[in-house]
Amino acid sequence: MSQVSMESAGAERSEPSDRGVVIETRGLSKFYRDFWGRKKVQALKALDLQIYRGEVFGLLGPNGSGKTTTMKLLLGLLFPTGGDVFVFGRPATDVAKNERIGYLPEESYLYRFLNAEETLDFYGRLFNMSRNVRRQRVSDLIEMVGLTWAKRRPLKEYSKGMTRRIGLAQALINDPELILLDEPTSGLDPIGTREMKDLILKLRDQGKTVVMCSHLLADVQDVCDRIGILYQGELKELGRVDQLVTMKDVTEIRLPRLSPLAEQELKAVLNKYQVPVLEWGNPSTTLEDLFLRIIRESEAHPGLRVHGRGDGNADRN
Amino acid sequence: MPIETEIPELSSWLVPSLGVWAIALAGLAIGLFVLGWIWALLHAGVVGNPAIFGSQTRRFLARTWAASTDLVLISPRRVGALAWLGVKEAIRRRVIIVFVVFLGILLMAGWFLDPASDNPAKLYLNFVLGTSNYLILLLMLLVTVFSLPNDIQKKTIYTVLTKPVRPSEIILGRILGFTVVGTVLVAGMGLISYAFVVRGLAHTHQIDVATLRPLGDPVPQPDGSTKTLQQGWTTKVHGHRHRVFIDLQGRARLDMEQGHTHVAKAEPGVEGGFVLGGPEGLLTARIPKYGRLVFRNRQGFDEVKGISVGDEWTYRSYIEGGSEAAAIWTFSGMRESDFPGDTIPVEMNIGVFRTHKGDMQRGILGSLLVRNPDNGVTVELEVFESKEFSILQLQIPKKIERFASARFVQRRTRAPDGAVVFSPQKPAEIDPARQKEFDLFRDLVTPDGRLEVWLQCLEGGQYFGMAKPDLYLRVGDGTFFMNVMKGYAGTWCQMVMVIAFGVMLSTFLSAPVAMAATLGVLIGGLAHTFLTQVAVGQIFEGVETPYQAGPIESFVRLVTQTGVMEEMPETVAYQVMRAVDVGFRLWLESMSYAIPPLSQMSFVQFVMNGYNVSGELLLIDLLRVLGYFVPVFVLGHFFLKSREVAA
Numbered sequence: 001m002s003q004v005s006m007e008s009a010g011a012e013r014s015e016p017s018d019r020g021v022v023i024e025t026r027g028l029s030k031f032y033r034d035f036w037g038r039k040k041v042q043a044l045k046a047l048d049l050q051i052y053r054g055e056v057f058g059l060l061g062p063n064g065s066g067k068t069t070t071m072k073l074l075l076g077l078l079f080p081t082g083g084d085v086f087v088f089g090r091p092a093t094d095v096a097k098n099e100r101i102g103y104l105p106e107e108s109y110l111y112r113f114l115n116a117e118e119t120l121d122f123y124g125r126l127f128n129m130s131r132n133v134r135r136q137r138v139s140d141l142i143e144m145v146g147l148t149w150a151k152r153r154p155l156k157e158y159s160k161g162m163t164r165r166i167g168l169a170q171a172l173i174n175d176p177e178l179i180l181l182d183e184p185t186s187g188l189d190p191i192g193t194r195e196m197k198d199l200i201l202k203l204r205d206q207g208k209t210v211v212m213c214s215h216l217l218a219d220v221q222d223v224c225d226r227i228g229i230l231y232q233g234e235l236k237e238l239g240r241v242d243q244l245v246t247m248k249d250v251t252e253i254r255l256p257r258l259s260p261l262a263e264q265e266l267k268a269v270l271n272k273y274q275v276p277v278l279e280w281g282n283p284s285t286t287l288e289d290l291f292l293r294i295i296r297e298s299e300a301h302p303g304l305r306v307h308g309r310g311d312g313n314a315d316r317n
Numbered sequence: 318m319p320i321e322t323e324i325p326e327l328s329s330w331l332v333p334s335l336g337v338w339a340i341a342l343a344g345l346a347i348g349l350f351v352l353g354w355i356w357a358l359l360h361a362g363v364v365g366n367p368a369i370f371g372s373q374t375r376r377f378l379a380r381t382w383a384a385s386t387d388l389v390l391i392s393p394r395r396v397g398a399l400a401w402l403g404v405k406e407a408i409r410r411r412v413i414i415v416f417v418v419f420l421g422i423l424l425m426a427g428w429f430l431d432p433a434s435d436n437p438a439k440l441y442l443n444f445v446l447g448t449s450n451y452l453i454l455l456l457m458l459l460v461t462v463f464s465l466p467n468d469i470q471k472k473t474i475y476t477v478l479t480k481p482v483r484p485s486e487i488i489l490g491r492i493l494g495f496t497v498v499g500t501v502l503v504a505g506m507g508l509i510s511y512a513f514v515v516r517g518l519a520h521t522h523q524i525d526v527a528t529l530r531p532l533g534d535p536v537p538q539p540d541g542s543t544k545t546l547q548q549g550w551t552t553k554v555h556g557h558r559h560r561v562f563i564d565l566q567g568r569a570r571l572d573m574e575q576g577h578t579h580v581a582k583a584e585p586g587v588e589g590g591f592v593l594g595g596p597e598g599l600l601t602a603r604i605p606k607y608g609r610l611v612f613r614n615r616q617g618f619d620e621v622k623g624i625s626v627g628d629e630w631t632y633r634s635y636i637e638g639g640s641e642a643a644a645i646w647t648f649s650g651m652r653e654s655d656f657p658g659d660t661i662p663v664e665m666n667i668g669v670f671r672t673h674k675g676d677m678q679r680g681i682l683g684s685l686l687v688r689n690p691d692n693g694v695t696v697e698l699e700v701f702e703s704k705e706f707s708i709l710q711l712q713i714p715k716k717i718e719r720f721a722s723a724r725f726v727q728r729r730t731r732a733p734d735g736a737v738v739f740s741p742q743k744p745a746e747i748d749p750a751r752q753k754e755f756d757l758f759r760d761l762v763t764p765d766g767r768l769e770v771w772l773q774c775l776e777g778g779q780y781f782g783m784a785k786p787d788l789y790l791r792v793g794d795g796t797f798f799m800n801v802m803k804g805y806a807g808t809w810c811q812m813v814m815v816i817a818f819g820v821m822l823s824t825f826l827s828a829p830v831a832m833a834a835t836l837g838v839l840i841g842g843l844a845h846t847f848l849t850q851v852a853v854g855q856i857f858e859g860v861e862t863p864y865q866a867g868p869i870e871s872f873v874r875l876v877t878q879t880g881v882m883e884e885m886p887e888t889v890a891y892q893v894m895r896a897v898d899v900g901f902r903l904w905l906e907s908m909s910y911a912i913p914p915l916s917q918m919s920f921v922q923f924v925m926n927g928y929n930v931s932g933e934l935l936l937i938d939l940l941r942v943l944g945y946f947v948p949v950f951v952l953g954h955f956f957l958k959s960r961e962v963a964a
Contacts, residue, residue, distance in 0.1 A: 032964065075479050077963035093380070095387060095481055103479040109472040111402065113409040125398030126480040170476060 022178055022209045023051040023074060027083035030069055030233075043069040045233045046083065051211060051226075053177075056204050058224035058241075059213035066233040067213035068106060071182050074211070075103055087178070099127070102176035106183050108167030112156040116147055116166050119155065120173055127174045141169040160187040168196070179203060181212040185219050190291045197223050218288070221245065250278070257282075320786045320922055321632060324607065327933045331940070338944050341910050345948060349955070353377070384958045387483040388951065395482055396490045403494020407460055412498060415456045419506055422448055423513050432518060433556020436576060438599050441517055442801075442925035445510035450808045450921065453506070454815050457499050458835050461819030464491060466828035469962050484824075484957035488950055491820045492813075499812045507805035511798055518599055521579060522551035524561055524569065524589030536565055551579075551593065575599070576927075602800035602929040605664070605789035606655075608646030608770065615640035618737075619730045626670045626780055633668045633784045638681065639777030645728075646788055647690060651766040653715070653758045655792055660712035661757070662791040663770065667703050668782030680704055681779045685711055686771035688726060691763045692745035696755055697721040700775065710791075713770075715757045723749035795929035803935060804924035810938045814913045815839055817946050821953035825960060841908065842915030852906040867898025913945045 030044040044066045051057045059067045072078040073085050076092040085092040088100060110119055117138055124134035142151050145165035155163060164187050171179060184200070185193045200210050200223045214220050220227060221241060229237040237244065258266065270277060357377040363370055426444055434440050465487075468474040477487065529549035537543050547563040551571065559579065560572040569581035569591045577599035581591040612623040615637050623634035623644065636642040669681050680702040688695040698720055701711060725748075728740045755761060762768045772788065774781040818838045823831040841848055873894060874881065885891050918938050920930045 072963045075475075077475060077478060078961050094383065095483055098479055098481040101479065103476070105472065105475050107472075109475050111405075111473055113405060118405075122398050122402060123476070123480060126395050126477065126482050128392050128394050128481070167476075174480075 020053040021050050022053050024086045025049045028080055028085055029082040031081045043233050047235055053209055054207050055225045056210040056223050058220040058227040060220055060227055061230035065230040067230055068182060071180055071213055100177045102171035102179040104167050104171040104181045108163045110155055113154055115154050116142055116151040120169055123170045123173045145169045161192050164188055178209045183214055184212050185216055190288055194292055324786055325937055327937055342948055388485050388954050391486055395486045399487055399490020400494035403491050404497050407498040415452055419452055437518055439925045441514045445513055446804055446921045449506040453503055453808055453812050457812050457815050458819055461495055461816050462823045462831040462835050463828045465823040474962050485954040488820055488953040492817050495816045496813055503805050503809050507802050511801045519595055520554045521593045521595055522554050524591050525550050525552050526589045600797040601927040602795035602797050603927055604792045604795055604929040606792050607789050608648040610785040611645050613643040615642045617641040617729050619728055633782035635670055635780040635782040636774055638774030638779040644772045644783050646770045648768045649766055651762045651768050660714045663711045663713055664708050664791050665788040666708050669703050669705050670780040670782055672778045682775040683781060684773045684775055687761050688769040688771055689761045690767050690769050693725050693727055693741050694745050694749045695726040696723045717755040723752055725749055800924055800929055803930035804920045806935060807918055807920035810918045810942045811915045813942050814945060817949045821949045824953050824956040838912055841912040845914040845916045849909040852909040867901050869894045869897050
């Protein structure tokens with residue numbers, strides 16, 4: 001972290017706010033109390049936060065840093081000890097705001113004795129959707145999350161990944177404007193993770209606001225426009241991801257493979273300007289990219305895969 | 318046996334009940350509002366920072382207002398979805414197993430229930446209705462109290478509460494869903510019970526030819542032959558047999574035994590010459606018409622109550638024999654079209670209190686009179702012999718040709734100033750003593766349909782005891798099947814109460830605590846009459862007792878070995894103790910309103926004693942359910958609304 005040059009939180013204020021504020025918290029704090037009403041844990045301290053329409057916002061932090069507490073306060077599942085939360089300009093305890101919200105909890109808290117269709121139909125009815133709209137929406141969503149083959153099976157027979165998918169489908173049943181995702185990629189395999197991330201980007205492209213919290217930094221980095229980092233209930237950092245993670249004192253150039261001659265000359269030039277070379281070599285791909293490529297190739301060419309058909313980075317593991 | 322509880326009448330029940338209901342509700346609302354306000358202020362820390370008083374109060378009011386609007390914005394579709402979820406959950410919890418349990422109990426009961434007992438219908442009905450009642454109530458209690466806490470514990474409620482769902486809809490949906498399941502169970506049990514009782518008591522006899530004896534002398538017939546009356550017995554089935562009479566026309570008639578008889582059909586080929594049908598009158602639903610009861614004391618003045626013979630159970634009060642004392646039932650709305658036959662059956666169950674033994678082989682003699690309340694014409698119909706512990710049926714003919722006496726009788730009341738008021742003031746224009754016959758509806762029923770039926774005890778030193786339901790006119794019979802179903806409607810009402818309280822209590826209590834609390838409501842409700850009596854200090858009503866202390870004083874007396882008749886020293890400690898006891902009694906009294914009167918909702922007593930459950934009673938039950946449902950539902954909403962489900 002220390003190498004990362006930190007954008008001051010002041011840059012935040014230059015953010016164009018004409019897009020409209022979807023979520024606003026002012027001095028939001030939360031104590032958990034014990035039976036006698038004594039303060040036990042301070043889960044959140046004076047959080048000031050604004051989330052704008054159409055962005056993907058990530059809440060980061062280690063376990064117990066207050067991410068989920070914030071999420072629950074936004075949803076009205078918890079009441080603030082101090083400060084205010086507004087969602088779409090209304091207090092978070094107002095039930096009406098839920099018309100425009102989709103929420104995927106940390107674990108998919110669904111009724112395990114219902115099947116996929118019944119589950120989605122049930123949540124559709126909670127949105128007061130008519131039967132025809134519901135039927136259409138349910139079959140679309142089941143297809144979208146790829147569970148058509150299992151739609152009549154009760155959820156208790158589902159694997160974790162499948163449960164996660166149906167949880168996502170229920171969060172989208174009302175075509176929400178604001179989607180809150182609590183650890184969206186937990187429990188998903190790399191393909192599922194990739195699909196989830198693609199979906200989040202797709203939702204953003206549709207103009208929806210996504211708030212997610214996660215401690216899987218790579219996922220956050222891939223999809224989030226802005227992030228806030230929470231630690232022990234305090235907001236430690238807030239800003240655009242691309243600005244936050246840019247190392248201002250390091251320059252990176254990516255080139256096709258250089259000939260030895262060109263390499264030699266380049267090093268001479270750098271030497272001339274007394275630039276120390278921090279790293280020189282071939283970059284490595286991410287394991288995620290490798291994995292996904294192998295799966296894609298395997299789908300295209302079923303059968304025994306010949307090792308090392310890819311480039312040199314991938315072979316002989 | 319007749320019903321031995323006060324039967325409420327809608328007209329006299331509704332207005333006072335509505336009044337109490339409105340007052341209780343207003344008190345509850347104000348109390349909770351104030352408590353909530355204080356709690357909100359304390360919670361926000363107003364003690365350390367009085368400046369926030371105004372802002373926090375505004376906040377509390379805004380929240381209360383928002384929660385109140387949520388209460389009325391209920392979407393039927395959402396409630397439907399949540400009810401459906403409740404049904405699914407109940408099915409998943411295999412409530413259907415209770416059916417199996419019930420069938421198992423019935424199968425075993427078949428071995429133990431004795432159809433040869435004195436009143437087998439009562440035994441059977443009491444058993445099936447009672448068993449299914451307790452099974453249903455306990456089952457629904459267990460299903461409801463675990464439902465919401467389970468949802469909160471498994472966090473499935475998160476995905477529901479983050480939809481536009483009001484807590485009121487969750488409460489209503491739960492209650493409705495479980496009620497649907499319970500209704501199916503109650504209906505199923507009702508059908509099974511009906512079949513069980515009817516099949517269990519079905520039997521017939523044969524005429525035992527060997528017992529047939531001629532009765533009297535042979536009577537010559539027009540064709541020259543002679544015929545003789547015959548008397549005999551049927552075979553013994555279910556522990557009883559009936560006496561048989563065969564008349565000169567060759568028709569057989571069976572005596573009543575164990576509350577029923579059988580129809581005999583001549584069938585020449587069969588042994589004995591008759592085929593007997595199934596039991597008649599065993600499973601009945603008598604429709605009684607009740608009157609208002611007042612008493613006439615031995616001096617001939619009207620009284621609200623008769624005299625006490627020292628019985629601790631003050632339900633019946635007594636009239637003295639051989640005096641002017643009488644019990645007067647005034648029936649209203651008498652219409653000739655309601656009584657199709659030539660006579661109006663009067664059924665009565667009179668308690669007898671003897672101050673001397675007399676002839677123990679014979680009942681005490683009493684007299685039945687009818688009186689026109691307008692003109693005082695009174696006809697003494699017949700003298701009867703009392704039968705204790707069983708129903709005596711007499712008939713009032715519509716054309717009264719034979720009667721013991723007829724006279725003019727005035728009723729007397731004492732005005733507050735001590736003057737005697739007579740009713741009617743002047744004798745009737747007709748002289749009853751000269752009349753040869755009376756037409757009941759023309760001469761004795763007033764134009765607005767009132768009729769008085771008087772009962773007097775004829776033997777000096779002996780007493781008749783009665784309460785309002787002890788004498789009634791039998792208008793007709795309802796169908797037994799419908800009556801069993803109505804009996805189960807009473808169970809259904811109790812069940813809805815248990816479900817509503819279970820759901821409400823589980824909004825803020827954990828499952829085991831909610832279960833204990835609901836069980837408390839259930840037991841309190843089933844012992845509601847007793848609870849009320851304790852609360853208002855009526856448990857020794859009618860019995861003079863100096864001892865009216867509460868639990869603390871009782872405990873102190875117990876520990877210090879101070880007898881109940883001993884004065885306690887008037888110390889400060891004693892006064893504090895008394896104050897606490899008064900507080901306890903007030904608390905108990907408020908509980909007697911808060912806890913639904915489940916015992917009064919039950920119709921088991923009616924069904925098992927063979928009385929029709931009237932539509933009026935059903936309506937009262939439904940109103941009671943509604944009366945409790947509304948505040949319980951509202952409370953549940955506010956409790957759930959103010960609960961941090963994710964905490």
